[in-house]
Structures are given as structure tokens and as C-alpha cells.
Amino acid sequence: MDNIYMKKAIELAKKGIGYVNPNPLVGAVIVKDNRIIGEGYHKIYGDYHAEINALTSATENVRGSTMYVNLEPCSHYGKTPPCVNTIIKSGIKKVVIGMKDPNPLVSGKGINVLKNNEIEVTTGIMEEECKKLNEIFLKYITTKTPFCILKSAMTLDGKIATYTGDSKWITNSISRNYVHELRHKVSGIMVGIETILKDNPFLNTRLNNKQGTDPVRIVIDTKGRIPLDSNVLNIKSSAKTIIATTTLIPKDKLKLLENIGCEVIIAPLKNNRVDLNYLMKALGDKKIDSVLLEGGGELNFSALEENIVDKVNMFIAPKIIGGSSSKTPVGGFGVNLIKDSFNLYNTKVHTFESDVMIEGYLKKE
Ligand code: AOF
Numbered sequence: 001m002d003n004i005y006m007k008k009a010i011e012l013a014k015k016g017i018g019y020v021n022p023n024p025l026v027g028a029v030i031v032k033d034n035r036i037i038g039e040g041y042h043k044i045y046g047d048y049h050a051e052i053n054a055l056t057s058a059t060e061n062v063r064g065s066t067m068y069v070n071l072e073p074c075s076h077y078g079k080t081p082p083c084v085n086t087i088i089k090s091g092i093k094k095v096v097i098g099m100k101d102p103n104p105l106v107s108g109k110g111i112n113v114l115k116n117n118e119i120e121v122t123t124g125i126m127e128e129e130c131k132k133l134n135e136i137f138l139k140y141i142t143t144k145t146p147f148c149i150l151k152s153a154m155t156l157d158g159k160i161a162t163y164t165g166d167s168k169w170i171t172n173s174i175s176r177n178y179v180h181e182l183r184h185k186v187s188g189i190m191v192g193i194e195t196i197l198k199d200n201p202f203l204n205t206r207l208n209n210k211q212g213t214d215p216v217r218i219v220i221d222t223k224g225r226i227p228l229d230s231n232v233l234n235i236k237s238s239a240k241t242i243i244a245t246t247t248l249i250p251k252d253k254l255k256l257l258e259n260i261g262c263e264v265i266i267a268p269l270k271n272n273r274v275d276l277n278y279l280m281k282a283l284g285d286k287k288i289d290s291v292l293l294e295g296g297g298e299l300n301f302s303a304l305e306e307n308i309v310d311k312v313n314m315f316i317a318p319k320i321i322g323g324s325s326s327k328t329p330v331g332g333f334g335v336n337l338i339k340d341s342f343n344l345y346n347t348k349v350h351t352f353e354s355d356v357m358i359e360g361y362l363k364k365e
């Protein structure tokens, strides 16, 4: 039964995807005599926590009941008072927790407070699923740098465009809708200047079935070459555009960009390019907890080399286009030997009709 109610809490938590960053996805269920009498989730950043929403929704007195929550209830005064205080006052008898809160402000303290107040606590229920659900939060809260997902789409013969540069579209519409779900989920989307010059993308979220949240657009532009009429600089969006550049940007171009409301980050140079580790820290300082890296190949290789990538989502479409000069998902210099490959762990294969997507992590669990 514990797993059934925890699954329900996870499902509720997922409703917050795209609205709560950089906070965690949290859902809570209150159970009495094997019946759900309350449920809630964290709906929007800075608003009530899941536990409070579940308690408020209860259809009967919660005294003596059990709360299921995917993340340890908080014990600190943040934007809201500690959830543990409200739980204790409510008369809840038992709290079943998916995972300990990695937030150093909480990290076990919430569990201790509950136990010290004669509340029975069980932890680690569906822990793996709970950690996966909050993989962005886990990375961000412990490192203050964004969780980075490298996404690319290629043909069966490993190309991202034909030799003429045509790339619309490699994958089918279901795969592309999934990518827009990803854009909705993350706080930032990052591309290199070559992608802007070639494709002039909008980098916004366009979902079939609902209004999505646009991620902050981040363009890596070492020399400040971005044209002022680029779509990313002119799009109507609630999210801003950040140009990550270096001192190689002409001063007047910097002024022009700032004048049109663009945020500019001047990063140090590393191998004549934007220092990506510096940039990740700077983005973390701006509360960007996650970045979807949509390449192209040069930037993708630098990102792997600089060790900023956490996860890869590689789409493969059953098409063959050939061309020795056609671009591939990861360019740059490449590694010398197979033993130097960037290996993926915990890989999973997803299918979107005839497209395949391989997901994997750069670090071993
Ligand atoms: C949430 N929603 O449902 C739970 C959270 O910034 P604050 O004051 O809202 O506090 C955020 C911290 O509270 C968060 O980092 C996590 O440690 C804890 N639990 N946060 O936003 C929730 N349960």
C-alpha cells in the first residue's frame, strides 16, 4: 500500500513541472482507514508547500492519519513557515517519506523534528523514483549550478542536417512535442551562436495540449556576433534572453544588446571560448536550476569536455541522408581513443512511434 500512495504523491508532484523551478516537485497524500482524505502538490514557485495544500484539502479531520510525501517535509523558515510544525499541530500520526531533502537547510532535520514529536516516520519508499523525479533539484540545491541536459536529434546515419544544411525535420511530431515538454520543464535553453546564425530559432515552448513556460534563452556568443534582428532577441516571451560572451564583444554591440533588454554575461575566455564552468555558476546565481543544451556540435563537444553535462537525450530517426560533410550531433576535435569516450550510465530507451530516444547520465550513480 505504501507504494500505491507514494506513486500518487509522485503523480501529484509532476503537476508542478515547469512552474516551481528552482524548487522541488512535491506531492502529498493523506490517508485514513485506507482512504485518501486529502491531497496536494507544490503548484507554483514561492507558494504553499505540498504538505500544506494536502492538509488544507482534507475532507475530514486528519487526526490519526498518515501523510505520504515524496520529499522530507521542511523544518526551516523560508518563503513559508516549516511544514513540520503544521504537520505536528494537525495530529497526523505517521509520515511516509520518499527521500531525504538534499537541501542543507533541511537534510534530516525535518525527519528528526517529526520523530521528536512522537510522529512515526518511514523513509526511502520508492526512493529511486523520487530521486529521479527531482534530479534537477538534487543537483542544483547541492552545487548551485544548473542540471544540464544535452539534447540532439540525428538520422540513423548520425547526421543532424543534410549537406545543404536542411534539418526540418529529422524527428517526428511526437518526438518534437516531447522536446517542447523538456523546454517547459527546464529554466534555461542554451545554444551556440552558429545555431542562431544558421537556423534563427525562437527557442520558446510550443506544446500541443497546453500553454507552456518559456525557458530563459542563453546564447553562447564569444565575439558578440548575434544579429539584432535574430528571433531570440525579438520574440514576445515572459522569459528573457541572456547573451554569454567575453571581452571580445565590441563595446558598442554590448550597449546595443543591453539597450534592447538583453542580459549580457561577460565570462572569462577558456581556449578562446566562453568558459562554460564559469557560465554555469553565473546561471546558478540567477536561480537557473536546469539548462537544456540544444547544441550545435561545437558547443556540445565543449560542454562534454568541460564536464558540464549531466544527462543526454539523443533522438534517432529512421532516415538515412548521407553526405561526408553533413554535420553530426557532437563535433569539435573529438577524443583520441575509444577509452576516452564520454560514457553514458543508467541508459534507457524510449520510443516515439518509429523514432528512438536514448537517455543516459554522464556520471555513475
Ligand atoms: C517547495 N515545495 O512542497 C516543499 C519544499 O523557498 P521556500 O521557502 O518555498 O522553501 C523551499 C524549500 O523547502 C525547498 O528547497 C525544500 O528544501 C523544502 N520543501 N519546497 O518549494 C514543497 N515540500
Ligand code: ZN
Binding pocket: 049, 051, 073, 074, 075, 081, 082, 083, 084
Ligand atoms: Zn515545507
